[in-house]
Amino acid sequence: MTIQVGIPEAAWVFLSDMVDNVVAMNDSCKEVVILAHKDGLYNGQNLVDEEAVAWVSTAFASRGHHVSILWVDEPQRVHEWRYPPVVRKAVEGCDLLINTSWQMPVEEIADFRQHAEESHKNDPYRMSAEGRKHFPHHPDRQPKDCTDYDSGTWFVRLFPVTAALMMTEWAQTPSELVYMVRHISSEPFMALNEPTLFTMTDPNGTILTGYTINPTKREGIPGMPYDSWRKDSSHYLPVPEWVHPPINCTHVNGELYFDCMLPWWSMYIGIEPYWEEPIHVTVEDSRMVAITGGLEARKLYAFLKEMETKVGDKIWLFDTFHFGIHPNAHVTRYECPHDIYRRTIEHSDCCNVHWHIGSAGGRPGYNFYPHITGDLRHCTLKVGDKMVYDNGWLCCQDDPRLAEIMKKYPGRPGIPVNPNTLTEMKR
Numbered sequence: 001m002t003i004q005v006g007i008p009e010a011a012w013v014f015l016s017d018m019v020d021n022v023v024a025m026n027d028s029c030k031e032v033v034i035l036a037h038k039d040g041l042y043n044g045q046n047l048v049d050e051e052a053v054a055w056v057s058t059a060f061a062s063r064g065h066h067v068s069i070l071w072v073d074e075p076q077r078v079h080e081w082r083y084p085p086v087v088r089k090a091v092e093g094c095d096l097l098i099n100t101s102w103q104m105p106v107e108e109i110a111d112f113r114q115h116a117e118e119s120h121k122n123d124p125y126r127m128s129a130e131g132r133k134h135f136p137h138h139p140d141r142q143p144k145d146c147t148d149y150d151s152g153t154w155f156v157r158l159f160p161v162t163a164a165l166m167m168t169e170w171a172q173t174p175s176e177l178v179y180m181v182r183h184i185s186s187e188p189f190m191a192l193n194e195p196t197l198f199t200m201t202d203p204n205g206t207i208l209t210g211y212t213i214n215p216t217k218r219e220g221i222p223g224m225p226y227d228s229w230r231k232d233s234s235h236y237l238p239v240p241e242w243v244h245p246p247i248n249c250t251h252v253n254g255e256l257y258f259d260c261m262l263p264w265w266s267m268y269i270g271i272e273p274y275w276e277e278p279i280h281v282t283v284e285d286s287r288m289v290a291i292t293g294g295l296e297a298r299k300l301y302a303f304l305k306e307m308e309t310k311v312g313d314k315i316w317l318f319d320t321f322h323f324g325i326h327p328n329a330h331v332t333r334y335e336c337p338h339d340i341y342r343r344t345i346e347h348s349d350c351c352n353v354h355w356h357i358g359s360a361g362g363r364p365g366y367n368f369y370p371h372i373t374g375d376l377r378h379c380t381l382k383v384g385d386k387m388v389y390d391n392g393w394l395c396c397q398d399d400p401r402l403a404e405i406m407k408k409y410p411g412r413p414g415i416p417v418n419p420n421t422l423t424e425m426k427r
Contacts, residue, residue: 007055010167013412014160015059018239022175023096023156030095032065035087037101038073040161045267046102047341048161055166056098056158068094076103078268079310081368083111091116096154100161102341106236108264110367116155116235157238159345164335169328169413170345171240177405177414178241179230181350182325185244185396186226188386195250198383200321200353202257202376203391204278208355210252210286212383215245242329242348246322246356249286256281256318256355258374262347263340265372269303271296273343281357281374286319288357300372304358307370314360315370321355323389324348327397327415350394353379393418 007015036053037046057067074084087104091097097116099105106113160171189196195211215225224233224245231237257278266273277294291301307315329349336342346352354373362368381389388395396402397415406414 007058008163008167010172011055011163012059014166014171015055017175018156018158019059019063022237022239023154030065031093032060032067032096032098033090033094034067034069034098035090035101035104036069036071037103038071039075040100040102045340046100046104047336047338048100049163051163052161052166053100055163060096060098065096072101072104074104079366079368081109083109083115087112088115091153091155094153096156098156098158100158102161102264102344105157105264106155108369108371110362110369113236113369116153153235155236157236159238159240159242159348162336165331168331168335170326170331173240173326173328173413174405174409175240177402177409178326180402180405181327181394181396182241182244183227183229184399184401185323185325185388185394187396188383188388189226189247191384196384198249198381200254200376200379200381200389202379204257204259204376204378205280206255206257206376206379208252208254208256208283210249210254213248213250215248240326240329240348242324242326244322244325246320249319249321252283252286252318254283256283256374258355258376260343260346260375260377261357262354262371262373262375263343265370267340269372270299273339279374281318283318286317288316288318300357304372307358307360310366311358311360311363311370315358317359318355318357319359321353323354323394324350324352325394326350328413347373347375350397351377351379351392353377353381353389391420393420 034053034056036048037044040046040048041050053069057069060067070086070090072084072087074082076082083104104112106116160166160168165171189212192214195213198210198212200206200208226245226247228245230241257280259276259278260274261271263273275296277296279291279293279297279300281288282290291297304315324347326348327350329345331342331345333342336345347354352375354375357372357374358370360370378392379389380391398418402415
């Protein structure tokens, strides 16, 4: 690993891990586009800095790739989020898109996700013998009407978008370790022949019961097998990796209390990233039947009523949860004073379990994926006879397979100490 002049060693550890292990575009001279929002330079929502963008460009250029930087100025408005034509054209012209934009995610903007995964399906070059040689056949990743080549543009959502964030323990954690946490954390959910009883509690008063069921593809909602490896199932690569695939449930009943959520939707609902009085959701047979609490609860209910007019009655379904899979996804205010972005990072931490507040997919005329969440941070979860979470600790972090991986990365951040094993110092 050769450190590039002007880039701190800590940042280069992260950048080289991303380029060589996550993306691993081994063929030289690929077209790479870095997408960034101008407002992020001036304390806007799309946190970014020019130095970090330059470092990313240097990392890919050092491996022989052609790199272009696209700065956009595209304010996003509620229910009118845009996938700008200039970005669409950039996707069509590149092999890899590095997205630093917080307000333009594929998780919510369906046009973006669909286009990124099928953008080259009519490209004559990629249908040629030379193109097929350079872009090998991957039947699990190709468009429906093409049989000879892998057509999709690879898409990276880059989360450490400032120089300071690239040097945190979150960014420094080996990608191989995080991928393995994501993979082995799926094992308790893999009783695919029959529904499995679960019980979920939290000290905040949450108590939910129901059954986990097979991963199923539902109309209008993206998803993938629970135990999938990201590259085998999608062209979308979050860096660092952040969540387990959504867990489908049935016959869910109980009470959910939460005081934080994924802030992309909360910003448009008009709720701060964190709030004082918890929102209380009552669930009966996998439907939300009551939402109570303070101002935040009233805003959420009003927003869901508005969403009902756009995506239908399924907005009241309560049948999906999943969780973060990064063991070190937490940063200090000194490393990231931006509340919305810090909450986005925390959403991917192993301790963060979240329910989808509504389970409706997009539909014609409203091509967005509703992804409003209720987040828990101290969950205890039992699935069948397996303990998945113990007071916020994702139990698979104790798996010896993870310890074996960490032996390959001396000096890098790994699995933290289980906070449940610590005792207070007595005075």
